[in-house]
Amino acid sequence: MILKEKLLNKINMLREIEKRLDPLFGKYISSALFFSKLKSQDREEVKEYFFERVKACKAHMEVLESIAKELSESKDNVY
Amino acid sequence: MIELIKKKAGLFKGLLIFLFISILVYSLTRAVFIYYADYVPLEKILAVIFFLAESFVMLHAFGYFLSIYNLSRKKKELAQPPELKGFPPVAILIPARHEPKKVLEETLATVYNLNYPNKTIYLLDDSTQEKYRQEAEALVSAYGAKLFRRSQRHGAKAGIINDCLKTLDDIYVAIFDADQNPLPDFLTRLVPFLESDPKLAFIQTPQFYSNLESSKIAFGSNMQQSVFYEYVCEGKSSNQSMICCGTNVVLRRQALVDVGGFDEATVTEDFATSFRMHLKGWKSLYYNHVHTFGMGPENLGEYFKQQNRWALGNVGVLRLIVKQFFRHPLSLKPAQWFEYFITGSYYLIGWAYLSLVICPIMYIFFNIPSFFMNPVVYGFTFFPYLLLSLAIFYASMSGRHYTVSQIFRGQMLAFISLPVYIRASFFGFIGAKGVFQVTAKDGSKSIPYYNLWPQIFLWVVALIAISWGLQKFAYDWSTASFFNAAWVGYHFALLSGIFYFNELDIPLAYRKRLLKKAAFEYRIIEAGRNFLDKPPGKLRVCFSVYLSEKIEPGTLLMCKAKLPEETATAVFDGEVLWRGKRSVWHRKYKTSICVVTVSDKDRKLLLKAIRK
Numbered sequence: 001m002i003l004k005e006k007l008l009n010k011i012n013m014l015r016e017i018e019k020r021l022d023p024l025f026g027k028y029i030s031s032a033l034f035f036s037k038l039k040s041q042d043r044e045e046v047k048e049y050f051f052e053r054v055k056a057c058k059a060h061m062e063v064l065e066s067i068a069k070e071l072s073e074s075k076d077n078v079y
Numbered sequence: 080m081i082e083l084i085k086k087k088a089g090l091f092k093g094l095l096i097f098l099f100i101s102i103l104v105y106s107l108t109r110a111v112f113i114y115y116a117d118y119v120p121l122e123k124i125l126a127v128i129f130f131l132a133e134s135f136v137m138l139h140a141f142g143y144f145l146s147i148y149n150l151s152r153k154k155k156e157l158a159q160p161p162e163l164k165g166f167p168p169v170a171i172l173i174p175a176r177h178e179p180k181k182v183l184e185e186t187l188a189t190v191y192n193l194n195y196p197n198k199t200i201y202l203l204d205d206s207t208q209e210k211y212r213q214e215a216e217a218l219v220s221a222y223g224a225k226l227f228r229r230s231q232r233h234g235a236k237a238g239i240i241n242d243c244l245k246t247l248d249d250i251y252v253a254i255f256d257a258d259q260n261p262l263p264d265f266l267t268r269l270v271p272f273l274e275s276d277p278k279l280a281f282i283q284t285p286q287f288y289s290n291l292e293s294s295k296i297a298f299g300s301n302m303q304q305s306v307f308y309e310y311v312c313e314g315k316s317s318n319q320s321m322i323c324c325g326t327n328v329v330l331r332r333q334a335l336v337d338v339g340g341f342d343e344a345t346v347t348e349d350f351a352t353s354f355r356m357h358l359k360g361w362k363s364l365y366y367n368h369v370h371t372f373g374m375g376p377e378n379l380g381e382y383f384k385q386q387n388r389w390a391l392g393n394v395g396v397l398r399l400i401v402k403q404f405f406r407h408p409l410s411l412k413p414a415q416w417f418e419y420f421i422t423g424s425y426y427l428i429g430w431a432y433l434s435l436v437i438c439p440i441m442y443i444f445f446n447i448p449s450f451f452m453n454p455v456v457y458g459f460t461f462f463p464y465l466l467l468s469l470a471i472f473y474a475s476m477s478g479r480h481y482t483v484s485q486i487f488r489g490q491m492l493a494f495i496s497l498p499v500y501i502r503a504s505f506f507g508f509i510g511a512k513g514v515f516q517v518t519a520k521d522g523s524k525s526i527p528y529y530n531l532w533p534q535i536f537l538w539v540v541a542l543i544a545i546s547w548g549l550q551k552f553a554y555d556w557s558t559a560s561f562f563n564a565a566w567v568g569y570h571f572a573l574l575s576g577i578f579y580f581n582e583l584d585i586p587l588a589y590r591k592r593l594l595k596k597a598a599f600e601y602r603i604i605e606a607g608r609n610f611l612d613k614p615p616g617k618l619r620v621c622f623s624v625y626l627s628e629k630i631e632p633g634t635l636l637m638c639k640a641k642l643p644e645e646t647a648t649a650v651f652d653g654e655v656l657w658r659g660k661r662s663v664w665h666r667k668y669k670t671s672i673c674v675v676t677v678s679d680k681d682r683k684l685l686l687k688a689i690r691k
Contacts, residue, residue, distance in 0.1 A: 013221070020188045024260060028372040031289040 004077045008068060015064045022057040091151045094471060095144055101464040102137050108460045109133070109452065116451035125438060125449040132434035135427065140468050142421040143306075146314020147475055157366065159268070160275040166197035167274065169266055169329070170249040173224075174236045175257040176205040180214045182258050182374070187222040190255065195266035199249065200224035203239045205232065234343030236325070237352075241340035249332060256326040259286070259373040269329045272364060280334035280361035281353075284327045284368065285312070288375035295488075295580055296382050297375030302481065302489025304375075308367070310475060316365035320357060320411075320418035325349035327371040334361045347392025354400065354419060358410050379526045379581050386496050387503045390426035394507025397423030426507075428493070429500025436497075436537055436570045439563040443548040454558035491576030498533040526581055534577045541571040 033046060113126045171190055175183055190200050202224050204215040219226040229242045251273060255261060272282050285308035291298040315321040334356055342351035353363060376382040400419050403410065438449040476486050528535060548564030
């Protein structure tokens with residue numbers, strides 16, 4: 001069992017991690033691709049995968065946001 | 080390339096032997112010519128200095144090629160040991176002093192994100208300014224890390240790690256500099272190696288700069304690092320002489336305690352500590368997979384500061400190595416001694432560069448020869464070495480996907496650091512301790528050119544020497560004039576790097592105007608699908624906007640813009656880098672802006688637009 005405040009903190013933390021790491025790792029992948037010598041088509045493919053990942057991360061953030069909203073509006077204090 | 084090297088191990092061995100013979104033949108011929116040449120003492124002294132400089136470069140080149148050969152002998156890639164059954168405790172140490180909050184936060188977030196369950200994060204905060212102390216406290220509380228501070232400051236980074244070590248009982252210690260961001264599997268990949276070999280003191284991974292697209296210095300610096308991390312480290316690892324690089328490393332706490340912690344007497348504590356560990360019979364390993372991304376120095380000042388620290392520390396440790404060698408020559412294997420000597424002496428390269436620059440100039444201006452050799456003999460003895468070494472070097476680096484132009488930029492950056500290397504190695508040689516200075520990560524600033532007078536002076540002299548030398552050649556058709564002028568030309572090209580690397584971020588002519596008119600510079604973090612081919616961070620644009628809300632550097636905001644080379648309007652999510660007053664200008668990306676928003680609601684709407 002966990003208290004509402006603690007759970008909310010954890011969820012906010014996860015949101016923060018998603019928010020920060022997504023552009024950060026995107027930047028790193030881009031730097032690594034710079035030296036990859038992949039053909040432009042392959043490079044585009046990698047970027048396409050990356051774009052999907054970015055979308056997944058954003059979706060995670062939205063899910064976490066909705067959970068946090070639901071929790072904060074709920075009257076229960078223990079989960 | 081590695082596969083090619085392994086397949087062609089016999090060929091590489093043959094080339095290496097041929098290279099060794101060519102170095103030997105050239106050196107012996109040079110020595111004989113110097114000894115028997117009928118010249119005055121001053122000329123002979125100059126000739127000996129020149130010969131020593133050449134020998135130094137050849138020795139280090141040979142060390143590099145030996146690393147490639149060692150790599151070719153490796154039967155297979157480093158096998159990943161079996162997966163962990165349990166997770167031994169790991170303390171993650173992040174030493175920091177006056178680090179920008181954003182840099183520190185990114186590191187804490189990535190470390191928090193490591194998928195290793197039994198970890199404790201320690202922020203070793205050595206800041207004295209209240210602002211940074213408060214930021215550190217807020218960050219550790221947000222990321223569930225532990226804050227470590229000390230009452231008495233000693234030994235800089237090594238000192239605070241040692242102080243913290245006394246309070247730990249974890250089996251392993253991972254160290255990350257404040258600007259190094261590990262990938263999630265960093266520990267799960269590395270800890271099994273340490274678990275499978277109890278004599279393994281540490282496992283080191285490479286450094287990779289992620290800001291190489293936005294900074295020429297970081298790019299050049301990354302190229303230099305690449306030469307070291309791609310082959311040299313692999314060679315060292317196979318000779319049991321891989322050194323700890325102070326970050327992106329996991330150490331066995333027991334090994335650290337065994338050598339009395341990190342060496343606090345030097346500014347390159349990692350190098351000195353590795354040496355002590357090897358002396359005590361501990362082993363080390365290099366894992367050549369990028370598992371951490373970081374930021375390289377973004378301006379010449381920071382780069383020189385970093386190189387100064389490394390040169391000062393390494394030459395200081397070289398004293399220790401030489402002393403130990405004469406006292407206890409059997410305490411390490413010959414290959415280990417060779418590797419340590421090569422690493423410790425690398426930064427004496429500044430003296431070698433200086434000699435190589437000055438001697439041809441002396442010949443052109445004053446007819447003082449330092450190269451007593453018949454041009455035909457020179458051609459037959461020197462060119463095999465030169466061509467072979469260049470071919471192997473560029474082939475090995477291009478095998479790892481580096482282009483000639485990229486490698487040359489790395490060489491230029493090393494060459495223009497010659498005054499820094501000379502000064503630092505001199506102080507290192509006389510035993511000056513130096514002060515540990517952190518490499519700043521908060522944007523680029525150029526150095527005033529009057530502070531770069533040694534490089535500029537050499538550049539100007541080289542320029543005059545080229546024209547003088549060519550004029551001489553046109554007059555006397557002497558091959559000596561031609562060769563000397565050609566060498567000066569090569570050095571001149573390398574020295575020109577001072578203008579390439581010290582370029583102002585904003586062109587000088589427009590700088591004043593920009594400060595008055597530009598609104599802000601903007602770095603794109605995420606762009607719409609049609610802009611995905613532009614690497615984030617590469618495209619920097621100045622936008623013309625009238626803002627009702629206050630915008631500070633670091634603010635995330637969304638823009639809709641049409642750039643000159645594109646036909647469609649695109650949406651960007653990005654970060655403000657710098658703020659001016661209003662209006663806009665940018666030479667390359669002269670553009671107009673349709674929408675700028677900072678409100679959360681609008682950002683969400685525009686994010687949806689991006690995804691569509």
